[in-house]
Amino acid sequence: MPGVIVDCAMYRSGARVEGPDDFSDALAEARATGDAFLWLGVHEPTEKEFDHVRREFGLHPLAVEDALTAHQRPKLEVYDDSLFVVLKPVRYDEASDTVTTGELMVFVGDSFVVTVRHGEGPLVAVRHRLEQDPDVLRHGPTAVLYAVSDAVVDHYIEVAAELQADLEELEADVFAPDAPDSKNTAARIYGFKRQVLEFRRATVPLVQPMDRLAAGDVPFVHDHAKPFFRDVADHLTRANEYVEGLDRLLSDALAAHLAQMGVRQNDDMRKISAWAAMAAVPTMVAGIYGMNFEHMPELRQVWGYPAVLTLMAGLCLGLHRTFKHRGWL
Template structure:
């Protein structure tokens, strides 16, 4: 069981204190003092490993099932004895220009916080260290942990959105370059659009839970004084969602412009091919006529017939070339 518990501690008056190893004793100690709470962090627990935690903290079976199954949308659910929230942290991988998402489940109740991490994108270690360096924030109890986790995830969203914006500008410059290569460009745009879609699945659904935490109606187990902080998170998230929507629209426009550009280039190629085929058709026709095995043909006995026909064909080709050149076909 201890292998999946990444960290566990009791926070009393904003300070970390090491509690009993037994979760039931630790939770009882935190509740006995009244100004403390227990924070347990787990990483990808199995059903058997999580059963002890869920029974000790009285977590709802449906929330436990979601935490174990993962692959959940960001959401906020209120149960009788706890609050369950799902956040999808996002990490940008610059070596592959891809977006990787993790999952973070937060159980919040009376004097306890249980976090379950899936994947590598959750910023739990950094958040815990930052909170432990700010005891004034930790004094607000479990709500401070939920706020800090949401705030850290949204801050990562802002960074990832900036990286995607930079990559999109580079792709846009390459697509519209005068001599830019069109090889696999449509595939690259489509792959980029998939990355934006993956990012959007993490940021879009989170808006409703954060707005609910910031709303005037209030949420059980969440202090009313925390609403301004969640409003700040909501503002940042709104800005990220607007930026993601802009990226998606711009990608669609770039793809449409690229396809139109490809059509123009294909028309130019067809005009060039048609022009060269027309120039080749004239001498082919004349040579074909004079290649027929007939005795009675014009100019067959004339001494200057051959150079005259050759000059005629060259003149016809030259005339067609100049005509197509003026029209921009060549």
Template sequence: MARVIVDCAIYKDGHRTDGPDDLSDALDQARASGAFLWIGLHEPTEEEFALVTSEFGLHPLAVEDALTAHQRPKLEVYDDSLFMVLKPLEYDDATATVTSGELMVFVGDAFVVTVRHGEGSALAEVRHRLEKDPELLRKGPASVLYVISDTVVDHYVEIASELQVDLEELESSVFSPNVSDSGNTASTIYTFKRQALEFRRATGPLMDPMNRLTSSGVPFVAESIRPFFRDVADHLTRSNEQGESLDRLLSDILAAHLTQVGVRQNDDMRKISAWAAMAAAPTMVAGIYGMNFEHMPELHQTWGYPAVMTLMAGIVTFLYVFFKRRGWL
């Protein structure tokens, strides 16, 4: 069990004390002293999580979700606890990729259990931030849920800003007159669109849980902590708007790029058609005079050959000037 326990502490009157080595009576100790217990776990197995499940009375459906991961952001209310799923995001600027982890939070009357999957959702920073604010800690286990949510959502805002910068660079490259490799450009746009989709998968479904936490009727969330969740909901709304804006802009950029490709192809076809027409005229004349009939105009005239060559040159020149004026060449 020690392998998966990242941190364990009891918080009383806004201050931290180290958690007990034996979890069997930790919750009773916390309740008796008016404190609460916070246990952080990283990718536990079913056997390793069994003790926590039995001691804290966690609902088996929530436990199953916490162990298997791959959940959408959500909030579920059970008799003895709340169960919330968040998807922390990380953005690699070097590869322009968004990766998501998963963070499950159980909140009860005197305990918080966090289960994280992936490397992008470490909570050490969250603990340090919370432990520096005793007044907030005194609001109980819901304060932990607030700080976790606030940290995750604030990171969404940062990632959205980074994606916006990269999108502006992509837009400049797409509309650059020097861009000619349409295949790679379209692939880049689609790849970026997948990153925007990954972002929206994390932020979009979280809006409903945040709205529920700001309203009355959710157990284990006191009235005094609800304004803090409203602040998180405001930041999340901005993140969702940025995500939707990114998606719309990417769709517009892709449509504009495909239009550019179509215009470029039409221009190429006009040029090919013009050159083909200029090649066809002398080919036709040469074909006629290559049929070797005996009685043909100018066939036996000394000026016949230069006249035909002049005719072919004149036709080609006329077609060239005509197509040039039309903008085909």
């Protein structure tokens, strides 16, 4: 179990204090004093590794199953002895233009917080920041839940801003006069939409849990924390508005790109048709004079051959000027 425990500490009056090395004894001491709590951080535990934590903290088996399995939607569930919250931190890799999501499970109960992390997450930074702010940390497990939620949601807005900047570059490429290959552009837009969809899977389901926390009346969460969770819910609303705007802009960009492709195809067809028409005129004249009838005008005239060539050249030149004037060439 020590290999998966990232950090385990007892906090009293907003400060980190020394406690028993064994978290079972530390939890018992925190509950006995009544003014302390234990924060246990775990990274990708197996069922066997997490079983001791489950028994000591009295965690519900269904919540434990979700915490171990991962791949959960953001949610909030209330059990008899604990509160279970699932968050999905998001990270955007500009080099590969991909959105990756991790998972954070937070158990909040009597004098304890247990955080289970899968993939990337801000827990180390959050713990360090809280330890530097005892006025917040003195509010106990509620403060930890708020700080973790706030860090995850604030990063949503940062990722959305990065996606917005990349989308502006993509739009510039789509509408550029010398736009790149159409198939590649369509693939880029579609790939971008998939990244936005992955982002939405992290942000949209979190609205209901944050609204419940902001409304209060949630076990193991102090009522005085409601304004803070309302602030997190407000930031989450902004993040969702960003994501919805990105999705609409991508749909519009894809529609505009397809329309551009249709216009270009029409231009190509008009050019092909114009050249085919010019090629058809001399072919028709040559075909007429190649029918080999015995009695045909101009066949025995000296000027017949140059006259026919002049006629064909004149007709082709006339067609070329007409098509050029109409913008077909």
